[in-house]
Amino acid sequence: MSVVIQTRNADSAADEPLLTYQITTTPSPLKASPENPQAPEEIGELIISVARQSGTPADVEWIKVKVPAGTMAPDLATDLNKITPRISLTGWTVRLDGAAKEFVCAPAGSHAPIGPDTGFTIQLSDIPVSRKVGTAPITVTERSRTGNSAFQNRSTVFHLGKFPADFYLRNFLCEPSIIPNGGDVKLTWERSANATYELLYGDVNRDVTNRTGLDLEGIKSDTTFYLRATTGDPSNPVVRILSTQVTVIKPDLSVGDLVVNGMLSVLKSAQFQRIYPTRNRTYRVTNDGILHGVVRANPGASARVSVILYNDDGTMGTQDLYLSEASGSTAVCTSFTVALAGQQRVAIALFDDGWGPGDARSLRLEWRPFGLGELVEQ
């Protein structure tokens, strides 16, 4: 199980931070403080792990962490002055800029390189969490550059939820965590009552508000399940998302570009059929593959084959004709190859016209699906 923190990166790639930031909180999730202003605040802690995940160092002038403070739902803290900020990077300091509500981390010199293997944390402790349930945007801005280019501000925004004190959502488990293709899983979680819950995976979005578990069948591919809890004022709801995964052995795959640098092995089977003169026979393929046909005319005969490829909507697509004429003493073969996408239909006819006897002409179809599949006559 892990927690999903919603982030919003820069609009353009040029503004993408050069450092990567990960944010965790203690407790997780943060608890909003009691509404009674006399009651002591709930104390929280924010740890931002920063790293340079690149082969070259980044030169950084400062990193600012903007923490909204006040009494409103998007405010994280009631008073920034109570927070103890620290940075683990030697030679750096962190201070509060009260006017801007920012914690400013800066090296003691003018700027400092953060090398490829450098990782450090920025920690905000003793946070008096604000008294309103809601989501607080934490903006991390770095002023950085690579090489000798100009310094530039680059931001990331993290959305941190502050939950009612009695809210909980935890132990989101998927069992078993490894299944064969098409296997079943059981999802379980623990939750409090004061929120709505949705389960999201693939393109599925299910309301599971009143449940604490769910059985799912026929999982064919590796799947990440997201359990989303929503509570608080609808104008600034607070969302906590937990995730868990199932790994499918030999899963169904849907990939984008596929570049294989090693061996690719997809032709696992073949299906053969010999056809004598016939009117259109329609076939459907269960999956992608290559249909290879050889039109044979025995000596003194001719053979003509029509191949019609249908569109997805059932309309006729292309029609191609293939002809073999054996005017001499040897048989003549003509071959054709069409690639068929899964579920595509194809109509094939071997005409009984032309010269020579009817059985002097034949068509041999060889269906080579990618992986396992069938050419099914309809």
Place this chain on the structure above:
Amino acid sequence: MSVDNTLIVPVEVAALAVNRQTRDTGTPHVFHRWITNFKDIGDGVAPEPAPFSSPEEWTGREDRLGVYLQWELPAALTRGRHDEEEGIGDFPLVPNRWLVVRHTDSTRTLKAWIVESDYLDPMDGSVSFQNPDFVPGPDAEEPAATLIGKCHELTGPWREPTDRRAPFLTAIGPGLLTFSVFQPYNSNVFSLHDSLLDTPGAELPGRERLSYFVAGWYADAGSDILAGTDDLAALLERLQWTPPVGSGSGIRSSVYSGTVLGLDWDLAGPVPDSPCPRPADVTPIVSNSIAEAVAELGAQADGQGALSADEAELFRAFLLGGIDALEERDRPEADILTDRRAHDSAFGPVAGGYRWFIGERGEETGRSTSRAARAAEADTVAELNRRQAAHDTAEAELDAAREHLYHLWWLGHLKKKSDEFTGRIDDELDPGNAQGAAGRVVALAREVARQRAELPWGKSETDLAARIDTLYPAYGARAARRLIRVPAEDFEYSADPVLTLEGANLHAPLTRDTALPCRTPERLVTRASGTSTADVAAVAAQINLTGEQPAALPALLAEFLILDRALKSGAIRDVTGTLPEYGTAPWAMPWQPLFLLWKAEYFPLPLREGDTPHWEFVDGSRYRWKGTGEPGTPLVVSGRQTLAPSAGHIVDGTLQSYARVRDQLSADAVRQVRSQAREANYLSQTLDGFGAALAQRQPLAGLQPTGELADLIGNGDYPPPDPGPLKASDWDPDPVSTFQELRAGQLAFLDLAVVDRFGRSVNLITDPAHFAPEMPDTMRPAHPVSGYDSDRLVELGPRLLQPARLRFDFLAATGDEDTDLTPGANPVCAWLLHNRLDQSLVVYAPDGAALGELRVTLNAGGTREVSWSALPGSEVDRLEQLEPLAPHPYRLLTAVKTRGPQTFDALRATVDRALQTIDPDGPADPGLGFLLGRPLALVRTRLTMNLRGPLRGDVSWQNLFAPVESELPGYPWAIRLGEAQQSDDGLVGYVLDDDYEHFETVVDPAAGGGDYLRPIGDRPSLELDFGDHSTAVATVLLDPRAAVHATTDILATKRVFVPQEFTDLAIARMSVNFRTGPLLAATTALRGPQGATEETVLMPTPAGVLGTWTWSENRGGDWQKLPILSQDQYDLPLAEPEIRSGFLTLDDAVAHSRAEH
């Protein structure tokens, strides 16, 4: 005579051994270290982080392990000048090269480094430093910060860098007073971290005996503190360095040397022993003043050897009031006095301008001045005082305007500003714009300059005298009667609360109070405990000291190795040479407290809403929150104070002054007690900056302008403003101003730590909710602002955040002119004396002449009434005749007379009751006391409360230009006059604001007075504010021997005396008349002392009463005063007796009734 020209100055070296336990332990200490950052100083950002902010990460980090060495610069090199006018300066250059050598005992190997203290490089240096080339300003080209200090491993001969700067390094480095003592601030400058890893990938040694040698010098011989001096002896005397005997006058260079011997390194061992206290052994206490805190601690201490309750009270009184307080312990009101001192010790004075008077030159000559000349003088002084007052007011206004201008200028440097600010700032800073802040300063400065031109004014006595001579030649320095300027009554500011920690080893180490013994190279140790230079030569040869270094280094290194070996073998003995002052004792883990860090949450509490007060005046002396009203937004306030052992010193000082007047005390005993007191385990610190923070000021030395603005702003040394947040997010409402009209609220500490020079810290608060400091009862809230863990809360009663004063002026008896400004004006309206024998109230004129008396008589109808009758010498036959002469006594007496005998008797009884406790000089003559009370003066006074300068404004962004109307001027403050229980308070009662229908009495009035007599009580009706009702006039009845106290919690207790010039002559003149007759007595002519015949009455006189008795009788409207001869009753009558009615008059007696004892 020695030919050495080098002085070896001893330095103390502290070595902190950080093994894993030391690094990670939670008790008694944690590591709390922080570094400076000068990067944003141009934007007004302080180089030191806020307290508790940005601590270094230590737990679990292997790179923090090792030995931290810090050498302490000799005190002479750390002293500079701190001048109000010109700031910090004149700090001497300090040694900028330091050789550090480590000796590892098991292998006898040496490792050496050179610390190049003034190495500067923004990427390659060690700690943050202000770039010497940085010039603040909007067009600053150089970055503000760089890094200073570098540690070079010494592998060959040391070569100086070729591109080195002119020497610039001083003990305060970039301008931080703690730069040379807080190790994280000066890594590789005055300290070094020895990681103990000599080769890459090496492992830390497990156990080892390590010793260190440190030697420093000036890379540039010309900047040596001893270079080029003409008078070496005087220089060394000033530095407090003692050269060895016979060292000659050729010394022109200095080398600084120190050692750490036998550091016991144990990687997996425990935390080495040190005096670092455990948090549980420390008692924190919050109070109004240091004295109060110490007193409270002394009083609260319990356990073995502790004081009994009585002793504790005595000790508390002594600490707060010294000997005077001890003297007072016999008096019934001793506790009141002690409490008042505790209250008043929390205020400090702020100069309140000047006053003028014309005085006799030198001794009083008694020469008389004509009435016309007196009148002229009076006019001159009155006019001058008026102008002076106007000037002082304008000066305070100029000060406020300058501060405002400074604030605007400073805020202009911030990166983020409000749009309104950005739009207006140029206009505001333009001196040509009369409506702007700069323009107003220009106008006010011009006005003050104009006033100064017309006033005698000068920065020095001479200037002032010269101006008096010019402007008022008639009253100049040579005149018989001359103008004298004296400080006017001070304003008072309320000091910040004080936090005191009691517990061992918390105070800062005391500075050395004797001269530092130095040596020359020929005095160095060459042999000790059987080890000689030759024995250590082979080890010493590991280090190449042939580079650009002082010639004395090899001998110092040899000495170090000899001493190390000698100490290891046991004690250092059989020494050839002179042992250095420091560093010969075995190593001990250092604990040198340096900072007190605190962070507290302050809950502002409203003073009142409309007519509903939320604070009540209790115990007649202080305000207490009633638990009503909505608390304001809490503020977090923090501070970092450099420690001083001051609480011990306060006790010491009190003891010292006590001992001075007590000669029978044994000198030894005093010395012992004093030394104990000095080292008393109190650490007491004012929470500096607390009030300033509430007043939206930042506790730092801010950037200062240059050029024209600098001239306008002057040397005010204003702290930068804290305007609070801007609207930082779209959803933010406009930020609430943090402006506080007053300090009135409750406080809870969030964090509290004592940090030593290496950043070892004793954290006194682990959970703020459960931190309950000790405090005086007056600070314990009756109604905690929060019901959660209310023990942590401390109530801070209302205090003004700007200087103010309560003035108590005397007014002329009839015309209410200021007696200060109107020479000759007398505030005494009349004198009243209770004649107990006659049961009458005798009235005298201000000069002591008897006017008449009020007494109960039977009227024609046979009913008792209060009536007036004239006394011998008086022409006031009817009370109404008094009105034009003395309007206020007339109105007072008329009110009593009209109300009849019951009220009259009640008044007399009340006066008597009040007099019982008015006894500043001990009991008066008992015989006379039976006959009459003491003379009481009826005095016209005026009470005024005022603030210094205009009302403090809000500096938050939204109110910077448009001040919100403050409610402060409308807040009434209770003022309680008099002190019933206290024998040195002379007040009997007063009539407020000419309301003669009521008389407010200091004691509970006797029965029968109806609503005429009203007790002042604990909740006085007299209230003043700083607005429209800042003045009250009172006709006060008092015994002028004693002061009148005005108690108002928000200011120190005010204490005034009627000047003796108005009382002494009158009292000497006063006679007492006892109504006598009818009686039979004869008169006869007797020769008086001058030989003339006098008609003398023959009658007995009361015996046992001091004074002169005479007989007064009215003969046809004229009062005749005849001497008396007490005739022997057995003699024949000298003359025929007649029946007489008249008065037995006692002269000179009243003075006796107030005889000095």
